[in-house]
Amino acid sequence: MLAKRIIPCLDCDLGVRQGRVVKGVKFKQIRYAGIPWELAEEYDKQGADELIFLDITASHERRETMAKVIEKTSENVFMPLTVGGGIGSLKDARNAFNAGADKVSVNTAALKNPDLINDIAKYFGTQACVIAIDAKRRYGREASREVVDTPQGECWFECSFYGGREFTGIDAIQWAVEAEERGAGDIMLTSMDRDGTKDGFDIELTSAISDSVNIPVIASGGCGTLEHILEVFKKTNASAALAASIFHFREYTVSDVKEYLKKNGVHVRI
Amino acid sequence: MIAIIDYGMGNLHSIHNALKKVGGDPVIISDSTKLSGADAVVIPGVGSFGDCMTNLAPFRDKLFEVINSGIPMLGICIGMHVLFDHGEESDCAGFGLIAGDVIRLPQGVKIPQMGWNELWIRQDSDLLSGINNGDFFYFVHSYYCIPEDDSTITASTDYGVDLAAVVEKDNIHAVQFHPEKSSSKGLIILNNFVEMVRC
Numbered sequence: 001m002l003a004k005r006i007i008p009c010l011d012c013d014l015g016v017r018q019g020r021v022v023k024g025v026k027f028k029q030i031r032y033a034g035i036p037w038e039l040a041e042e043y044d045k046q047g048a049d050e051l052i053f054l055d056i057t058a059s060h061e062r063r064e065t066m067a068k069v070i071e072k073t074s075e076n077v078f079m080p081l082t083v084g085g086g087i088g089s090l091k092d093a094r095n096a097f098n099a100g101a102d103k104v105s106v107n108t109a110a111l112k113n114p115d116l117i118n119d120i121a122k123y124f125g126t127q128a129c130v131i132a133i134d135a136k137r138r139y140g141r142e143a144s145r146e147v148v149d150t151p152q153g154e155c156w157f158e159c160s161f162y163g164g165r166e167f168t169g170i171d172a173i174q175w176a177v178e179a180e181e182r183g184a185g186d187i188m189l190t191s192m193d194r195d196g197t198k199d200g201f202d203i204e205l206t207s208a209i210s211d212s213v214n215i216p217v218i219a220s221g222g223c224g225t226l227e228h229i230l231e232v233f234k235k236t237n238a239s240a241a242l243a244a245s246i247f248h249f250r251e252y253t254v255s256d257v258k259e260y261l262k263k264n265g266v267h268v269r270i
Numbered sequence: 271m272i273a274i275i276d277y278g279m280g281n282l283h284s285i286h287n288a289l290k291k292v293g294g295d296p297v298i299i300s301d302s303t304k305l306s307g308a309d310a311v312v313i314p315g316v317g318s319f320g321d322c323m324t325n326l327a328p329f330r331d332k333l334f335e336v337i338n339s340g341i342p343m344l345g346i347c348i349g350m351h352v353l354f355d356h357g358e359e360s361d362c363a364g365f366g367l368i369a370g371d372v373i374r375l376p377q378g379v380k381i382p383q384m385g386w387n388e389l390w391i392r393q394d395s396d397l398l399s400g401i402n403n404g405d406f407f408y409f410v411h412s413y414y415c416i417p418e419d420d421s422t423i424t425a426s427t428d429y430g431v432d433l434a435a436v437v438e439k440d441n442i443h444a445v446q447f448h449p450e451k452s453s454s455k456g457l458i459i460l461n462n463f464v465e466m467v468r469c
Contacts, residue, residue: 001428003386003406044453049386071283078288079453080408100283102451125317127382127410185384214380239385269386269406 003269004233004261005049005240006254007218008247010036011056012085014065022056023196023245033248037073043247044077046254049269051077052105052188052242055085056163063092067099074100082130084188085163090119097124105130105188108161111168111175114182121183130218131184134160135172135205136192146173146212150204157205164192172205173212180213187213188242191221196245198224201232210237218242226252226260233266272467273308275333276300277325285314285346288450292461302332310467311336315347315448319372319413320360322348330365337367342466343442347411350437350444359413368439370417379430382412387427387447389435395424396466397443398436400458407435407447407455414446 010021021033033039040051051073055066063086070083083096084105093104104124110116110131120129135157141147145156157172176187189209191202201219210217216239219232223243232238246252258268272289274282276298289296289312296312299305311333313326326333337343345353354364357372364372375381386406391398407427414433417423425436427446437444443463449456 001388002383003388005385047453074283075287076291078284078291078450078456080451097281100281100287102284127384185382216380216384 001267002239003049003267004238005218006047006229006257006261006268007050007052007240007242008039008043008048008254009052009054009220009242009244010039010248011054011244012036012066012069014055014057014069017065019065019069021248023248033245036069037077039248040073040077043254044079047258047270048079048254050080050082050240052082052084054105055083057085063095067095070096070099070101084130084132090116090123093120093124093128097128103128103130103186105132107132107134110179111159111161111170114178117179117182117184121185126183126185129184130186130188131176131179132188132190133172133176133179133209134164134190134192135202135209136160136167137202137205145171146208148173148204148208157208160192164195173208176209176213176217180215184215186216186218186240188218189220194222195220197222198245200224200228201241203232203235206232206238207236210239216240226257229257230261230264230266233261271308272296272310272312272464273305274298274312274314275305275326275329277322277329282314284448284450285312288457288460289464292457292464294460294464294467302329305329305332305336308336308341310342310344310463313343313345313349313352315345315349315351317348318359319348319351319357319364320362322352323357323360323362323364326352333365337442340441342463344463345442345444346450347446347448350446351413351415353442353444354415354417357413367442368415368417368422368437368444369419370415372413372415374413375411375433376430382410383429384410386452387429389425389427389447390432391425393421393424395436395438397438397459397462398425399462401425401455405455406452407449408451408453409447411446415444
């Protein structure tokens with residue numbers, strides 16, 4: 001039986017030599033966490049199922065630093081590696097794969113040019129194409145929106161791009177369905193309302209999206225405790241859970257998370 | 271020298287790095303003449319069945335020659351599929367080194383299978399030495415192999431159907447999962463393969 005995946009996310013500031021892993025809160029304040037490939041090796045030892053490297057600086061001159069981070073990581077870490085942040089074209093995707101990435105995660109560029117999803121899937125396979133969705137709750141009922149009931153009231157979910165700085169008006173549920181049709185292999189779903197808060201995953205959001213598509217959904221944003229990860233697997237069809245700060249700042253190891261999940265009846269790789 | 275066949279469909283860093291990590295001497299080759307000096311061959315797994323067969327065509331004769339000479343061969347994922355008679359995906363003939371077909375995963379499961387699944391060992395084999403029943407490996411695939419001879423399956427995995435995860439016939443070894451992406455357990459399998467080369 002396929003195991004639920006635990007994925008540490010490394011938000012990388014590539015503006016310094018070798019790059020460094022940082023962690024923002026609600027897409028803003030930054031705390032320093034470590035050197036990317038050193039953390040990657042540590043997570044491998046702890047039993048992480050996959051790693052995601054996000055370039056939060058995302059400018060052209062820093063691409064080479066990300067390539068170096070991936071090359072260096074893939075010398076010693078043998079698990080699926082995803083690169084995201086600033087992947088704007090098929091050429092960017094190719095460069096990431098050439099450096100040793102297995103998948104690329106695309107957000108802004110896909111929202112602006114959805115054909116990019118088809119292109120990546122065609123040239124590198126659907127398994128290599130992760131669509132990242134940063135979604136924010138919009139309360140109230142609106143025509144032609146997928147409205148979801150939540151304990152806080154009815155809402156729909158709006159996609160944001162440019163790292164949460166701008167909004168698109170695009171409905172996140174509808175976009176997830178379209179992304180799957182175009183050839184996305186995974187949806188990496190981040191709740192902007194929860195990201196960095198440690199209040200737990202947005203269960204209604206994760207549920208709505210993972211019930212609307214057949215591809216795996218990676219739940220992200222808001223993870224602060226072991227109970228949060230258990231909750232997202234018990235209450236939604238998410239295939240994977242992503243967390244950053246609880247791992248970076250050594251509150252829990254990946255093995256702590258997995259032991260806890262296993263004890264509570266979730267099928268994980270130990 | 272372990273020849274990794276580069277047929278131009280994606281990066282081979284992981285398999286190269288992983289073989290090196292376990293003490294092998296891998297060389298990525300994109301020219302079939304370089305197969306001559308190889309002590310072992312790896313066909314990595316990327317792309318679709320039809321594209322792979324097209325891109326592997328220039329290697330065909332030399333590949334058969336070295337496999338017939340008895341050196342260890344490892345096919346990974348699509349590199350496993352092409353060893354069979356026929357692929358449903360592109361309705362295309364494979365190399366026919368192992369009798370059987372490659373068909374689509376059954377309805378009712380998410381396709382592709384993507385993630386870590388358990389290996390169920392059916393028979394002892396040198397390749398699986400040190401692997402325990404229920405160890406997890408990383409799979410990414412939409413099609414799977416059905417060998418005519420069930421006894422060539424040394425391990426299986428459960429994904430909507432009990433499917434062949436490891437098929438072995440003489441010097442030919444084939445794995446559905448990606449050992450180069452399966453962390454420490456994957457490295458054990460690659461180490462076992464490198465040991466065969468040394469023997």
